[in-house]
Amino acid sequence: MASRMFSKGVTSLVLLSSLASPSFAGGLERGGYNVDLLFDNSRFSVQSGATYVMPQRKLKNVKDTKASDGLGTNGIGGGSTTADDTENYWVPYLGVKVGFGDAVDCLGDYSTPFGAHTNPGTYWLGVNNNIETKISTRNYGLTCSYRFDMGPGQLRLIGGGFYQTVEGFKTRLVAPITTPPASLIYDGTGRLELSDQAWGWRAGIAYEIPEYAFRASLLYNSKVKYDDLTGTVDLTEVPKAVNPRNPYLGVVTPVYGSAEAPDSVELKLQSGIAPDWLAFGSVKWTNWSVLQSIAFCPKANKGVVACNGSTQLTSLDLFYRDGWTIGGGVGHKFNDQWAGAVSLTWDRGTSQGYGSQTDTWTLGAGVSYTPVENVEWRLAGALGIMTSGESGTFVYKGKTYGDDVSYSFGDDLVAALSTSVKIKF
Secondary structure (H helix, E strand, O other), X not given: OOOHHHHXXXXXXXXXXXXXXXXXXXXXXXXXXXXXXXXXXOOEEEEEEEEEEEEOOEEEEEEEOOHHHOXXXXXXXXXXXXXXXXXXXXXXXXXXXXXXXXXXXXXXXXXXXXXXXXXXXXXEOOOOOOOEEEEEEEEEEEEEEEEEXXXXXXXXXXXXXXXXXXXEEEEEEOOOOOOOOHHHHOOOEEEEEEEEEEEEEEEEEEEEEHHHOEEEEEEEEOOEEEEEEEEEEEOOOOOHHHOOOOOOOOOEEEEEEEEEEOOEEEEEEEEEEEOXXXXXXXXXXXXXXHOOXXXXXXXXXXXXXXXXXXXXXXXXXXXOOOEEEEEEEEEEEOOOOXXXXXXXXXXXXXXXXXXXXXXXXXXXXXXXXXXXXXEEEEEEEEEEEEOOEEEOOEEEOOXXXXXXXXXXXXXXXXXXXXXXXXXXO
16 A cells, blocks of 8 residues: 555656647647645645756658748748757746645746747748747746545635736738849848737636545636737838738738647646555646637727738638647555656647648656655656648638648657756745
């Protein structure tokens, strides 16, 4: 039978061994939502950590398939048929958990649950689709639970809320500028910038039997409705002479739109299976299909006409399908100071023939070192395969997207390193 000391030693590795894997899941997933610190059995604990993710997605067989904005790099011919699409990034985390009496626990945390950064640059044949796109979020949460005895263990009711901000930009080629002196002054690119903030909530339930290191939890995180996305479309690099009838060329235009960060449901299980051994697993569904084509319309038209595909100035095209993430592994406590764990995770790709987010398989491993009773240091790593595929045209509500560029990609590597320190009393 696993002991309570076993629970303190190895159960922490459930978080450790899986830290890196969600950081390159489908959609815009990065750190995701994580309230595992809420289950820490200390009265007070604080944890700080970061994950560094290194995706190596490489695009190949690139073809510029839209002649209306010129062909090739900068619309004047030439350019590379390959591109390094992804950028490395950090995923920080900070959490503070406080216990009140024997029944109530609360967790305040900061995280970056969603984001993306692609940067194929200006020298590939797909500049009319993307030069650089970056989206980042910040999340500030407060989650509390109430637990009470039920049968051989305890039932825990979980609830909370969070405040989330989003900001981002996208730069691409809008029109070729091929004739001097205009070509010496303008580069023909346009830039969309956006930002907003909104609230969300979560609710869940958990059942724990500490003496067996058993825990089953089910947690729902709500959608975050960004109903007031605002920003600008900067077309000052495209002179009005390209199309004198277009009032948006040569100026910066305030724009607005709306979008949703997806809701999700996650089931987590863990149990001691032998002295000093723990098995764990999880299944998560994320509603990424709420993100299709996000229209941005001139703010001057707000309240006059609806913002949709026929009235938009530009759009952010994602066309995701729902995501599924399934993982599991085992942990082992070697002694009072050292423990380790390994895990395997599968994440279903969210792209549907448009974009490069295919299935990902990830192997993760981590160690936990406790030099003194109140301090715990964790180090984890992960290595994964992003499977091959291709991107091209996609039809949505009768309209064709992705007709500007096509490309393929092979099985690419992704790696991550994660470290954190927890202090508890």
